[in-house]
Amino acid sequence: MKKERAELVEKNHPKLSMRTQCKLLEVTRSSLDYKPVEEDPEDLRIMRLMDEIYLIDPCIGVRRLVKLLWRDHGLKVNRKRIVRLRRKMGLETLWCRPRNTSVPDKAHRKYPYMLRDFEVTRPDQVWCSDITYVPMPRGHAYLCAVMDWHSRKVLGWRLSNTMDAALCLGALSDAVAASGGRLPDIFNTDQGSQFTSEEWTGRLTELGIAISMDGKGRWMDNVFIERLWRSVKHEEIYLRGHNTLPELEAGLLAWFERYNTWRPHQALDNRTPSQAHAEGLAAHAAATAKPRSQEASQAA
Numbered sequence: 001m002k003k004e005r006a007e008l009v010e011k012n013h014p015k016l017s018m019r020t021q022c023k024l025l026e027v028t029r030s031s032l033d034y035k036p037v038e039e040d041p042e043d044l045r046i047m048r049l050m051d052e053i054y055l056i057d058p059c060i061g062v063r064r065l066v067k068l069l070w071r072d073h074g075l076k077v078n079r080k081r082i083v084r085l086r087r088k089m090g091l092e093t094l095w096c097r098p099r100n101t102s103v104p105d106k107a108h109r110k111y112p113y114m115l116r117d118f119e120v121t122r123p124d125q126v127w128c129s130d131i132t133y134v135p136m137p138r139g140h141a142y143l144c145a146v147m148d149w150h151s152r153k154v155l156g157w158r159l160s161n162t163m164d165a166a167l168c169l170g171a172l173s174d175a176v177a178a179s180g181g182r183l184p185d186i187f188n189t190d191q192g193s194q195f196t197s198e199e200w201t202g203r204l205t206e207l208g209i210a211i212s213m214d215g216k217g218r219w220m221d222n223v224f225i226e227r228l229w230r231s232v233k234h235e236e237i238y239l240r241g242h243n244t245l246p247e248l249e250a251g252l253l254a255w256f257e258r259y260n261t262w263r264p265h266q267a268l269d270n271r272t273p274s275q276a277h278a279e280g281l282a283a284h285a286a287a288t289a290k291p292r293s294q295e296a297s298q299a300a
Contacts, residue, residue, distance in 0.1 A: 006031050042075075047085050049073055059234050062086070110196060114186055114212035115149075123150045123280040126212075127184040129171065130225045131163060131194065132233070137243050143232075143252070144168050146175035147225050149188070151280055152265060153273035154228070154256050155179055159249050165199040172203065188212040190222060231259070 005025045009018060022029050046069065053060055053068060060068070062082050069075040069082075120126050126149035134141040144167045145157040156174030160167045176183065187209045189195035195213070204211050214222050236255040242248035264270040271279070 043085060046075060046077060046081075047088070049075070050082075050085065057234075059238075109201065110191055111201075111211040111213045113188075113214055114210065115188055120150050122284040123148050123153070123277045124179060124182045124184050125150060126186045126188060127155065127175065128188040128222055128225050129168060129195070130190060130222055130229070131167065131192065132229045134159075134233075134237055134248065136248065137241060141245060141248060142167060144171040145225065145228065146171050147228060148184075148273075148277060149224060151273050151277035152224055152228075152268065153260055153277040157252070157256060159245065159252065161245065163194065165194045165197045168194050168200055169203060176207075183207055183209055186210045186212050188214070188222060190214045228259075232256075 006027045008025055009021045009027070010016075011018060013021060016024075018029065049069060050065065053065065062079050065082050066077060066079055069077050115126065118126075127146055128149055129144065129146045131142055131144045134143050139161070141159055141161050142163040143157065143159050146155045147153065148155055155178045156171045156176075158167050158170040158174065160170075187204055189212075191213050194200060201211055232252070232255060236251055237248070240251050242251050260274045261272055264272060265276075268276040
């Protein structure tokens with residue numbers, strides 16, 4: 001290292017002048033008199049604040065950092081300075097690189113989208129499913145989840161290093177088991193080859209479930225599970241950076257448990273998905289039991 005070589009120069013060497021020593025060590029004379037400049041205190045403050053912001057939200061970009069520093073701390077900082085300090089800190093905004101996991105198979109049958117103008121009024125009326133790509137430090141994995149459309153509760157999920165129908169069928173099996181054998185009237189997915197395969201559609205038909213599929217390229221048709229992917233990636237997958245599938249699976253298990261049973265959802269009147277699911281089932285059971293009791297009394 002140049003700095004280490006400069007430290008070898010002796011100002012009062014008995015035989016070699018400083019010029020000769022510098023020449024032999026390949027360092028410049030001016031470097032011997034260099035005194036490191038102390039860091040700007042304001043730079044240190046900005047970097048400390050940036051570190052705190054990234055701990056809260058690692059997905060914040062440069063433009064939002066500029067606005068947050070001004071809004072919350074009264075610091076007017078330009079984008080170039082933010083870029084320089086981020087590079088110095090080794091920070092990089094986390095973001096989901098787009099990868100299409102919904103590759104259709106032209107030989108498979110496509111089903112119509114059944115949820116346009118359809119009102120979902122109770123749990124287990126409509127389920128939906130999707131697959132997302134999960135990047136890992138030394139490879140990747142695929143995550144499939146089954147969600148109840150009404151309550152947003154994740155009923156089942158599976159993780160695999162291959163993206164095939166078996167992954168989806170495993171998540172479906174877990175969802176059926178978690179629901180106590182209750183089945184939806186409609187199951188909505190995209191037109192990916194896994195969901196148009198004979199294995200998948202055959203299993204739904206066997207269970208007596210109507211099949212619905214998004215319009216081609218219309219992610220909004222399955223918007224709730226798309227929002228789920230955004231949350232799980234930003235809050236668990238990208239933040240933790242799990243190295244192995246077992247580590248990733250353990251992290252996802254804890255995250256989905258918090259999502260279902262701990263986190264309040266504004267769209268659910270600040271209830272958790274599990275609460276909304278249980279209360280919705282109870283309300284539906286009470287509503288359907290009342291007409292039956294009335295019919296029984298009239299028959300008597």
